[in-house]
């Protein structure tokens with residue numbers, strides 16, 4: 001005899017009731033085991049979508065999903081382990097910069113990352129564009145590497161938050177992705193299972209983000225911070241702009257090159273600024289500085305002194321990659337085709353729509369449509385102009401790269417639509433929308 005009835009649980013949520021911790025845990029466990037059919041799970045998800053979940057229900061759902069798979073034990077690593085997570089952005093290569101920056105300041109960085117699905121690329125795909133780089137690691141080797149050099153970034157195993165994997169796939173096909181509690185619990189179940197003591201969240205808003213409106217992004221950030229706090233973790237969230245791509249490079253190897261340039265102090269301003277900010281919060285969360293200003297000074301020194309670049313090379317070498325790529329970008333895979341996009345008018349660039357550039361980059365071969373798809377490491381888009389730049393008609397706006405001529409052509413046709421040029425100079429839009437929520 002089953003402890004609960006799925007029909008009663010669906011009924012309760014449908015009518016606006018509050019589910020108990022036991023009911024939520026029972027549902028997650030039984031669904032993971034295959035004892036609850038997809039049609040009942042879908043009905044419950046839809047009831048949650050309309051009736052919402054309160055803070056306690058959201059926390060219980062997160063914990064149940066965390067416990068549905070492997071929970072990493074990082075206790076063999078000394079110090080306060082800090083993770084960093086971005087809710088997904090176009091051209092967001094900050095992990096590649098922030099992780100070595102924080103590690104160079106003595107923060108143990110033990111990071112599990114995902115592959116990209118849809119138009120936002122994943123850190124693992126980006127790292128794999130480095131010749132020889134391995135992202136699949138046994139947990140022992142992962143822990144040993146963090147103890148030895150202070151940093152490891154590995155692909156998230158299929159066993160992490162097993163229930164979330166099943167439920168996310170179901171949400172995707174039942175129009176139930178877009179619910180605050182379901183998104184927050186999905187992200188945080190994986191973060192809590194990854195075993196770090198503190199988490200710095202980069203929550204995006206704007207056209208290329210999950211939550212386009214700032215208010216909603218803020219609500220999501222607060223909810224994730226609350227979940228972390230309720231679990232006894234230090235969680236800090238920063239709200240950042242994703243109305244245009246971050247930096248100038250979008251696509252796997254293009255982004256790694258831009259990240260290395262940033263570690264050399266030659267990166268675009270928005271990426272450099274955001275990376276220092278996020279790394280400083282990690283240093284503070286790890287207890288390596290007494291206040292944010294001190295933490296910011298430490299990461300700035302790690303950047304300017306070249307220590308963070310050295311840490312990046314050490315990290316690449318430890319995971320089987322050739323650190324010489326940092327000096328010789330010709331070692332990255334090159335694309336066979338390139339299409340250029342030119343400005344049709346003179347004035348100022350007032351819009352470079354992140355979502356359109358993201359989709360165009362995916363079309364060029366840099367992203368996946370289905371999770372079985374492979375990515376082209378050389379494909380992507382390089383932006384020569386961004387919002388606020390003055391431009392003359394006929395000047396170069398962007399280059400689109402890839403290894404499939406047709407796809408590159410189509411991607412360039414799409415990417416053109418991302419740009420707006422107007423006579424009026426636009427107001428400056430900072431990358432950091434709201435400093436911090438904790």
Ligand code: URA
Pocket residue numbers: 168177182183184186187210
């Ligand atoms: N990312 C996740 O991992 N889960 C969601 O529900 C949305 C974004």
